[in-house]
Amino acid sequence: MTDVPEEGQQRRTFFKIGMAAIGGLIGLAMAIPLVGFAISPAFRKASKKWVDLGIADLLKGSRYKKINYTFSAKDGWVETNKRRSVYVTDQGDGTFQVYSRVCSHLGCLVRWDEGKDQFFCPCHGAVFDSAGNVVAGPPPRPMDKLPVKVEDGILYVKES
Amino acid sequence: MNSRISAFLADRLPLKNVENHIKKPLPKHINWLFSLGSMAAFLLILQAVTGAFLAFYYSPSPDHAYDAVNYISKEVLFGGFVRGLHHWGASVLVIVVFLHLLRVVAYASYKPPREMTWVTGVLMLLIVLGFGFTGYLLPWDQKAYWATVVGVKIAGTAPVIGDFVAKVLRGGEEVGAVTLTRFYALHTIWLPWLAFGLIAVHLFFVRYYGSAGTPKNTPEDMRSGKPFYPDQLFEDAVAILILFIVLASMAIFVPVPLEELADPTDASYDPRPEWYFLFLFQLLKYFEGPLEVVGTFVIPTVGFVLLLFLPFLDRKEERTSLLKRPVALTVTCLSVVLIMLLTILGAIAPRLEPVPEQPPAAEQTAPSQETPEKAEEEAVFDFGLD
Structure with a gap:
């Protein structure tokens, strides 16, 4: 083998490595911002705020009363009215318990059955007792109880 | 592991043929201008x-749309x-495609047997401009809105079918929600499919006929x-890396403009197209009255058709450099100079001074102090309110 082809071989090897390096560099310089760009909403923390549910006195004696409420919040680039549904129960000691209707399993809306004194989820057969504990079905934890407060006679709930 | 995968693939695919094909020698005389095609492909x-x-x-x-772009x-x-890469990438793509075309003209690479490579290339130039036109409506800012209003009206001046074409483009009588969805569909679905289809055909021709090289190459x-x-x-990769560094720097350091939200009632706004359409914008100013259609339709259409069929107009088969082809040289230089001149004139064209909606009260009450010159000036602002 003469020197010339060997030198040519070296050149070609250099070209191949060079191409891989350039490809890798551009690929990396693109992959980092593009992946960050795509997954960026996952890092956004939802800001939760107190929402007015109604006059506390009017809710006295409520037993698993369904209340739908709306609050204004940012949805991406849009300011929208978000809607939520909860069950409100007067605990008799002047405090209220507010159950989120969102099933702790996979997010369907549970229904309160007055006759059976239980919550039923229409999706995967979850059943919760009146305190929100799992009686049957796949949920991993009890129903979510939302933070509540009464201020100036108004019942507020921290939106879920 | 690696070699086992290669062996597996080699057993099942004609890898050896592909390898032989891509290792085929190029013409002897070739220079960095032959990387412009790869650069355009990278940008696309x-x-x-x-x-x-x-x-x-x-x-x-x-x-x-506007809030979404702002959010991005x-x-x-x-x-x-x-967004910066996408915005500035569009501009750089137009420049690279233009230079790529000029290189092909300068070396007469479009001559037989490469006519179809040329035709698919010119069609892609049209698609690149189509991407630009449909793309800059999407932010729905003032520039987007007004450039589209004017652009679609230009299409509307085409004889016989113009009005119909304009309505189809807009999806109605005026630029609005339907225009935006159809421009979005064109920009993100129709044009990309067309572009990638044409690239495939273009690249097939490039590989099938081989690079033309510079005219210096003898048959041997x-x-x-x-x-x-x-x-x-490797040379292409180096060119692409330099291009990428320039583009990434622009994306980082030059903010992408987002003007005010589109407002169909804002008469104080001076509509201007994207820079690569400025020559067409400027051209329109020279054709008045019934001649309007010359600037809006005749010249652009004739120009494009001539460009598309260039290999069939320039019939001399021998390939020589542009310097030895006096007619081609003159036409090319004139076209390039004219396009650049019109672009510059369009860019520096003075903006119209905003016309006050109501004449200031002081001038209404003190007409006696006016000089004749001033009176003439103010005639412009006379709305017959006196």
């Missing part, structure tokens, strides 16, 4: 990738960078140069 892919990511956060509706720029991680030279892979591809 970059546009496709950044566009696909931008679509994660975009909403083609007049109620949402200000609130999404790396949003400014990704045509197959005695360096191989396409890895030699030429």
